[in-house]
Amino acid sequence: MSVQNITYWQALNRALDAEMAADEAVFILGEDVGLYGGTYRVTEGLQAKYGDRRVLDTPISEGSFTGLGVGAALVGMRPVVEIMTVNFALLALDAIINMAAKIPFMSGGQFHMPLTIRMPGGVAHQLAAQHSQRLEHTLMNVAGLRIVVPATPQDAYWQLRQAIRADDCVIVLEHELLNFEQGPVDESAAPPPPHRAIVRRNGRDLTIITYSRMVKPTLTAAAQLAASGIDAEVIDLRSLSPIDWPTCVASLRRTGRLLIVEEDSRFAGAGAEIAASLTELCFSSLRAAPVRLAALDLPTPYNKRLEELSIPQPADIAAAARALIGANPEENAA
Amino acid sequence: MNQDLHLRFLRDMLRARRLEERLAQEYAKGNIGGFLHLYPGEEAVAVGVVAAAEPGDYIVSTYREHVHALARGVPMRAIVAELFGKRGGCSGGLGGSMHLFDAQRRFLGGYAIVGETFPIAIGAAYAVQLRGLPEAVICFFGDGAVNQGTFHESLNMAALWKLPVLFVCENNHYQIGTEIHRHSALTEVSKRACAYGIAAQRASGMDAQVVHERTSTMLAQVRAGQGPQLLELETYRYRGHSMADPGSYRPAVEVAAYTAQDPIGAELRELALHCPDDATLARLGLESCSALAARYVQAGHLDTAALTRLEAEIQAEIDDAVAFAATSPEPTLDDARRALRPGVDLATLI
Numbered sequence: 001m002s003v004q005n006i007t008y009w010q011a012l013n014r015a016l017d018a019e020m021a022a023d024e025a026v027f028i029l030g031e032d033v034g035l036y037g038g039t040y041r042v043t044e045g046l047q048a049k050y051g052d053r054r055v056l057d058t059p060i061s062e063g064s065f066t067g068l069g070v071g072a073a074l075v076g077m078r079p080v081v082e083i084m085t086v087n088f089a090l091l092a093l094d095a096i097i098n099m100a101a102k103i104p105f106m107s108g109g110q111f112h113m114p115l116t117i118r119m120p121g122g123v124a125h126q127l128a129a130q131h132s133q134r135l136e137h138t139l140m141n142v143a144g145l146r147i148v149v150p151a152t153p154q155d156a157y158w159q160l161r162q163a164i165r166a167d168d169c170v171i172v173l174e175h176e177l178l179n180f181e182q183g184p185v186d187e188s189a190a191p192p193p194p195h196r197a198i199v200r201r202n203g204r205d206l207t208i209i210t211y212s213r214m215v216k217p218t219l220t221a222a223a224q225l226a227a228s229g230i231d232a233e234v235i236d237l238r239s240l241s242p243i244d245w246p247t248c249v250a251s252l253r254r255t256g257r258l259l260i261v262e263e264d265s266r267f268a269g270a271g272a273e274i275a276a277s278l279t280e281l282c283f284s285s286l287r288a289a290p291v292r293l294a295a296l297d298l299p300t301p302y303n304k305r306l307e308e309l310s311i312p313q314p315a316d317i318a319a320a321a322r323a324l325i326g327a328n329p330e331e332n333a334a
Numbered sequence: 335m336n337q338d339l340h341l342r343f344l345r346d347m348l349r350a351r352r353l354e355e356r357l358a359q360e361y362a363k364g365n366i367g368g369f370l371h372l373y374p375g376e377e378a379v380a381v382g383v384v385a386a387a388e389p390g391d392y393i394v395s396t397y398r399e400h401v402h403a404l405a406r407g408v409p410m411r412a413i414v415a416e417l418f419g420k421r422g423g424c425s426g427g428l429g430g431s432m433h434l435f436d437a438q439r440r441f442l443g444g445y446a447i448v449g450e451t452f453p454i455a456i457g458a459a460y461a462v463q464l465r466g467l468p469e470a471v472i473c474f475f476g477d478g479a480v481n482q483g484t485f486h487e488s489l490n491m492a493a494l495w496k497l498p499v500l501f502v503c504e505n506n507h508y509q510i511g512t513e514i515h516r517h518s519a520l521t522e523v524s525k526r527a528c529a530y531g532i533a534a535q536r537a538s539g540m541d542a543q544v545v546h547e548r549t550s551t552m553l554a555q556v557r558a559g560q561g562p563q564l565l566e567l568e569t570y571r572y573r574g575h576s577m578a579d580p581g582s583y584r585p586a587v588e589v590a591a592y593t594a595q596d597p598i599g600a601e602l603r604e605l606a607l608h609c610p611d612d613a614t615l616a617r618l619g620l621e622s623c624s625a626l627a628a629r630y631v632q633a634g635h636l637d638t639a640a641l642t643r644l645e646a647e648i649q650a651e652i653d654d655a656v657a658f659a660a661t662s663p664e665p666t667l668d669d670a671r672r673a674l675r676p677g678v679d680l681a682t683l684i
Contacts, residue, residue, distance in 0.1 A: 027464065053463075053464060054464075058491065059487070059490060059491060059494070061483075061487035061488075061490070061491065063453065063483055063484055063487060064452065064453040064456070064483075064484050064487035064488045064491060065453075065487075065491070066453070067450065067452070067453020067454060067456075067457060067484065067488075068453050068456050068457040068460060068488075068491065069457060070453065070454060070457055071394075071442070071453060071454040071455060071456060071457020071458045071459075071460070071461075072457040072458065072460050072461040073457070074442055074454065074457065074458060075392065075442075075457075075458045075461045075462075076461065077460075077461045077464070079457075094447060094450065095453060098447050098450065099445075099450060099453075099454065103435075103443065104673060104674065104675060104676055105428060105670070105673045105674050106425060106428055106429040106430075106433040106435070106443075107425050107426075107428075107429060107433070107435035107437070107443060107673075108423070108424075108425040108426025108427070108428045108429060108435065108665075108669075108673050109426065109428075109669075109672055109673035109676035110425070110426075110435050110436070110437040110676075111435065111437060111442075111443075111676075112676060112677065113675075143674060144674055144675065146683075166678065167675070167676070167677050167678055168675035168678045193682065193683045193684055194683055195680075195683045195684045196684055239684075242680050242683070242684060244684045246684070
């Protein structure tokens, strides 16, 4: 099969289709995933192909249908739960954190948890405070969960398939603004390991670590920086739990400067973990203190201009990179 | 109702009662940590319900689940070792009193967040239904769990998709220290099932025979594809909520009334054994003694020898289980790390 240019949602759809065809234990459940085809079209056409038992429309009961997925996984099914958006996952945190993440452990390893939970989130088009959240900070702190954050259609395809095949619980954090982004997808290519970070742009002056929807504005900023003579390396983490530290460390050892770009709020967010761990891992290589560029510690405002101001934009990223380089101009010159 | 089944009920309930009396002692000695929620008074529920289950059925239980596990056939050694936090425990010493699991016996665990058994049960039942198997799921819950959202969400889905679940309410009338009239607008739990079109019954949970008959009938309906059923069993715990709770909020007259209905006393009456001697009566505990005394006046025929033999067998089993638990090794941190995601090596995934 050759490389095709498809959208992120189409890539997710093909991943689901491939895994449902390969394994009868795979079934999908969630609100409007069946007849309606998914609110972001991700499950489009699958109920017609696999029937209403394997593509199950549920009532609006996030806590219990996520828990249903846990119970089915306990007895050997491979459920894929779609939580319509990250925001509604707050109603399912007991099922995710108290059940899915802990049952294998507290059973002494007797039970596996082959459960995939998909949830698109992030700041999209003026969806306002209750529909513009990021939940990675909460989920990252939970032992027993893996979290993937695909930024491209190809990664969406690969990482969702890998999640469904996993014998432990994997959270697929999608991004609402990425759903209609296009990109090349090669369905026959061998995927990298699901949690390996990828260097999206090579550079020597600083390392910018980011993930999910922030990869694109970061690459835009890197192009602007290149025009002014600053050569930024951009790492797309692809996964927030576990994090591929070796890829990050190798880059930092060369550049000595770390900028973290995240869409989640700054306080106690993913960036805090990344900054702390990388400081511990390569303190002696750092030529300046790590810098975090994150969303403001506010609920997301509805107002369009304020919404934009609340999360990092390419200009902010470029400015933060320049400031970081400028922090030690003499070393930079040397 | 045959004599063998009654003897099984008596044996299972006495095993449970005597084991838990011993667990209370081991807790006081410091051999058991954390919370310990004991079951005396409620034995007829676990014993009667589980006796009606097939080996292929799944059981989902709460944090007061030692007796469900024991009745299901989880070895007493594995239960006590788990409470001691040892590697030989049924959850490898990583779960503890509130999290007994046994995959082989389809015991899907004890859950310690009230209301969690509902979604777990409908998930297992959905898998059973997708596979078209003649299996059922038994979902235990207490009266305090019916005010959680998961009760309503899960009953709705169970009824909507006709899932093979028997919901079993152990109504002991208290959510920790709050009596049911103070926590529920409707105190008959079984009536709530009609909101979802689920067939429900209410019965005494103090008589293993009644519990067993009702469970068997309802499980047959579940297996016949008639959808979920709900069985409310009225019972009573003689102790407080946990070892930390003396249960002093309960009127003495109420405790006395339920003590007179002790399920073990009821079984002994049913069996009409010959009168035990004073020492045996003392071992049975006060509540059973009073029940037995009444029966003694009425019938006067009890078999001392059989009861003594049974008590001795149970005592030996408990002593063996405690000795096993005491000498079982501690789990290691490597055991804990492996249990987090069994069979998955994160290092290969980066």
